[in-house]
Amino acid sequence: MKLLFSATPAFGHILPLVPLMQAAVGAGHAVGLLSSAGFRGEVGAELPPEVEFLDAGVMPGEFSEEAARRTGADVFRPTPSTIGEIFGGARVDLGIEDSIGRATDWAPDLIVAEPFDAVGPIVAARLGIGWHQAGIGPALPAVIAEEIGRAASARYARLGLRPVAAAGYLDPCPPQLQDPGWSTGTPVRAVRPEAHRRPKDVALDLPGFGEPDRPTVLVTLGTIFSDPDTLSATVAAVADAGVNVIATLGSSLRHPTASQASQEEAARAHSDRVRYVPFVPLAQLLEKADLVVGAGGVGTVVGTLAHGLPMVLWPQGADQPINAARAAASGASVTVDSAAGISSAVADVLKNDAYRGRAQDIAAEIARRPEPATVIAEITEGGERTESAERAESARQ
Structure with a gap:
């Protein structure tokens, strides 16, 4: 199966997905990452070498600046509506055509998108394939998720698409950190989070401390x-x-x-x-x-x-x-x-x-949470492409 991960081009959005990518590679799946070309050099060494980077869209500075221009807001101290415009509006507008084109050529069977990423779900709707949302920590507050969705909805309409609900939510957040009132309308699969580690450890030349017994x-x-x-x-x-x-x-x-x-x-x-x-x-x-x-x-x-x-x-x-x-x-x-x-x-x-x-x-x-490999196996079982995807592929041929 071909699994395409879609994420905002920033370490905090991509690195939490790496254990899932590694598990997918280990299970023999073809794995791609859809994100900005400007971030390829930054994040490339942090990914499993088998992951294919699909360049599309712009960097956070550019889409945040565009959102600030549209809203007049401080994007470093944003309101929920500003966050919605950043991720569901400006980022989509400046990169969705490239993203659809790159994903169409790569022809994934399933998409996994992080919560701030509105591009992956739109691509899934365009290709007629299923998608899962993968948390990167505590779930987004409902008001922020709603604002991102609200901004993105206008982009679906512009493209003549209808939003498709996520098939599931992959939740890395232990209950002690999760908002007690959080709920989702999609099936939730717990997954074990990990602190980021490269496929090969970095050589760390760290001189010893004068008093090593101190904390x-x-x-x-x-x-x-x-x-x-x-x-x-x-x-x-x-x-x-x-x-x-x-x-x-x-x-x-x-x-x-x-x-x-x-x-x-x-x-x-x-x-x-x-x-x-x-x-x-x-x-x-x-x-x-x-x-x-x-x-x-x-x-x-x-x-x-x-x-x-x-x-x-x-x-x-x-x-x-x-x-x-x-x-x-x-x-x-x-x-x-x-x-x-x-x-x-x-x-x-x-x-x-x-x-x-x-x-x-x-x-x-x-x-105690299920390992990423277990979750990848669960979401890829019976992952046949939808009829609309088959029609789209036939049309390309």
């Missing part, structure tokens, strides 16, 4: 919100708690000069206790940590809990406040609203075993 704290603000000044303030606050610090720089900083200055400043202040690393798969870094300090990106939150580690979260934007609130409600994390609160929060979480205990409980719950 080690991983600082990661993700790949979008790794502003150098924010990162520098976070690292300094964590180091002030008397711990060793490993800090990630993200995939690419917008201000590399400031980034270098931040590193040099931290090295002067805490030369034997702070180590900066470039973008490294989270799973490798979690193996070295006792606690994670982050912004609340979904990949960081779910991956950290899968490893049974507690967190201190300082949300910066997007869905991070929601993720941080759910992590705090689970008892495995503390949320702060400024760098000033980080040092004391780190000390408290490291001292109070209850946070680690709750994180380990959640990790045990995650470990």
Whole structure:
């Protein structure tokens, strides 16, 4: 079978799908990823080498800028309607024709799309094939999902298509993080999430700490919100708690000069206790940590809990406040609203075993969820193409 994954071109949207891609490859399926050509170079090394990248659409900067132009809103502090326009409106408008063309040529049998991705479901409707939605963490709040759907509905009409409901929802979120009131009208299949790891581990040249017996704290603000000044303030606050610090720089900083200055400043202040690393798969870094300090990106939150580690979260934007609130409600994390609160929060979480205990409980719950290979086998059984797909293929021939 040919499985096409469709996702927004950003690490936080694609990396949670990688275990499913790997499982599909392992089961002998042909696997493709439909996303922007501009992201191929960034994400290529993170994917199984067998995955075929289908270039289509534009990068987040371009479709977010278009959404901002249309709405006059701040896309880094968006309302639900703005989120709807970003993902269900502007991104679709700027990439759907290319996406349909690339997918038509590749001729998938089934599509798997992440919740922010409105392109995959439209492609499925155009090709007459089924699709599943794969969560990347806690389910989208209903109001956001509705706004993305509302914006996308006008695009279906413009293309002369009728929306097709997802055949199922692949849910990687443990119940401790899920909104208690969340429900969906489609069948839900639990799937085990994993912190991201490359097919082959990255060589990590990390000098030892002067006092290796101190607790080690991983600082990661993700790949979008790794502003150098924010990162520098976070690292300094964590180091002030008397711990060793490993800090990630993200995939690419917008201000590399400031980034270098931040590193040099931290090295002067805490030369034997702070180590900066470039973008490294989270799973490798979690193996070295006792606690994670982050912004609340979904990949960081779910991956950290899968490893049974507690967190201190300082949300910066997007869905991070929601993720941080759910992590705090689970008892495995503390949320702060400024760098000033980080040092004391780190000390408290490291001292109070209850946070680690709750994180380990959640990790045990995650470990009991079905493996990606099991879920892939379930959704591909009896996955024949629909009659309309057969008609479309006959017409192309």
